[in-house]
Amino acid sequence: MQSIKLKILDAEGHTCMTCKEGESVSLVYTGEYRSGDRIVLECREPGCFCVVQFEDTLTPAYVYVAQREISYQIPFGLDRIVFSPKAFTGARHLVRARLARPDETGCRRNLALNPFDQHGDNGFFPHAIANVETRGEAVFAAYNAIDGIGENASHGEWPYQSWGINRDPQASWTLNFGRPVTVDELRVTLRADFPHDSWWTKGTVDFSDGSSETLHFEKTAAPQSIPIAPRTVTCLTLHSLIKADDSSPFPALTQFEAWGREAETEDSQRQSD
Numbered sequence: 001m002q003s004i005k006l007k008i009l010d011a012e013g014h015t016c017m018t019c020k021e022g023e024s025v026s027l028v029y030t031g032e033y034r035s036g037d038r039i040v041l042e043c044r045e046p047g048c049f050c051v052v053q054f055e056d057t058l059t060p061a062y063v064y065v066a067q068r069e070i071s072y073q074i075p076f077g078l079d080r081i082v083f084s085p086k087a088f089t090g091a092r093h094l095v096r097a098r099l100a101r102p103d104e105t106g107c108r109r110n111l112a113l114n115p116f117d118q119h120g121d122n123g124f125f126p127h128a129i130a131n132v133e134t135r136g137e138a139v140f141a142a143y144n145a146i147d148g149i150g151e152n153a154s155h156g157e158w159p160y161q162s163w164g165i166n167r168d169p170q171a172s173w174t175l176n177f178g179r180p181v182t183v184d185e186l187r188v189t190l191r192a193d194f195p196h197d198s199w200w201t202k203g204t205v206d207f208s209d210g211s212s213e214t215l216h217f218e219k220t221a222a223p224q225s226i227p228i229a230p231r232t233v234t235c236l237t238l239h240s241l242i243k244a245d246d247s248s249p250f251p252a253l254t255q256f257e258a259w260g261r262e263a264e265t266e267d268s269q270r271q272s273d
Contacts, residue, residue, distance in 0.1 A: 003044045004097055011036020024098035032091050039072040041065065041097055041124075047179075049100035052124075056094040057087045058115045059148055062104060063124045064178045070123035072116055079138045082147070082161040105262055110148075111181050112258040117143035125178025128256075132168045140164030142173055145256045152192045152221055152254040162191045163253040165241070172239035175256065180263035184230040186213075187259065191252035192221035198248035204240040208233045219244065223255070232263045 005021040008029055016037070019025050021044070039054045046068045053060040054072045074088055114126045119141065130142035144161040154160040165171035190199050199219050206212045209231050215238075217224055236258065243251050 001044075002048055002099060004048075004050060004099065005042040006095055006097055007040040007042070008095070009038050009040055010034065024096075026094065026096040029093040029095060030091055033074045033076075033088055033093070035074075035076045037074045039074070039095055040069060041072075042069050044068075049105050050124075051098050051100055051104070052116060053094075053096045054116050055083075055087050056096075057084050060096070061114050061116050062100060062109070063114060063116070063126070065124045066178050067123035072122065073118060075118075075138075081139050081157050082141070082144060083158055085158075108259065108261050110187075110257045111177060111183065111260055112146045112175055112256055113148050114143075115147040115149075117146055119143070125176060127176045127178065128163075128173065129176070130163060130165075130171065130173045132166050132171050134164030134166040137164075140166075140252070145173065145253045146175065148255070150189050150223065150255045152189055155191060155193050155196070155250075155252065160191075160193075164250075165252065167249050169241075169243070171241060172237055173253065173256070174235060174237045175258065176235045177233070177258075180232050180234055181258075181260055182230050182232045182263045183207075183236070183258045183260040184228060185257075185259040186215065186226045186228060187223045187255070187257035188215065188217065188226070188253070189223045189255035189257075190217060190220075191254045192219075194219075195248060196250060198246050198251045199244050200241045200251050201244050202242050203238055206237045206239065207231055208235045223257070230260065 003021040006025050006027050007018040008016040048065050051060050128142040128146050134140035139161045145163045149159050151159040202216045
């Protein structure tokens with residue numbers, strides 16, 4: 001029977017707090033976080049679907065946990081600029097996780113959403129990476145495009161974080177689902193801090209099944225929906241982004257959504273049983 005467990009570890013790997021394992025677990029940590037602290041989620045068996053909330057000011061996230069143990073690094077310094085000023089501060093923190101319910105696993109939803117994504121191989125999905133991020137700053141990191149925050153009237157700090165391409169015409173952005181999913185719609189929200197920003201007129205998405213789609217964009221702050229033929233994939237890459245012919249050199253991506261369902265595989269069926 002599947003079960004999970006939460007721990008908070010310090011920079012040296014010492015356990016600051018833990019809980020008993022179960023199907024739904026939580027910690028109330030009464031201490032201030034220090035640099036190097038991390039939250040660890042342990043699963044009795046790898047390959048499970050969980051709803052996690054590693055920070056109580058952030059929206060809970062439905063994630064696929066591919067490993068028996070995953071870590072979430074508490075952000076400090078410039079890495080914290082993409083979060084509310086209230087996040088990860090103070091001396092009382094509620095951390096929660098539970099196994100996903102069958103109705104959650106089976107429903108149609110945004111398969112890209114993960115406000116707890118970070119750089120590196122952290123063992124849970126969805127996970128976003130890019131071949132370039134403006135000046136290597138967190139506020140322009142690839143994972144900002146899947147955090148669920150669509151505010152796009154400005155840039156440079158929360159809640160206006162985005163994926164910035166550092167003016168690179170070869171920029172590409174990859175979304176890894178970590179398991180097969182069936183995608184039937186893409187929704188793209190471009191950053192719209194006009195006239196500071198430019199925008200893309202089109203781009204291409206390559207899917208792991210070998211198919212591709214050309215996406216056409218308008219100059220708008222609203223999410224742009226692109227229905228596609230359903231396909232079962234494990235990842236996708238957005239590339240060949242064509243900038244509009246205007247004076248600004250700064251197009252950017254605020255949100256990328258991939259709508260669909262879990263693929264009908266033996267593994268996903270076992271999660272629903």
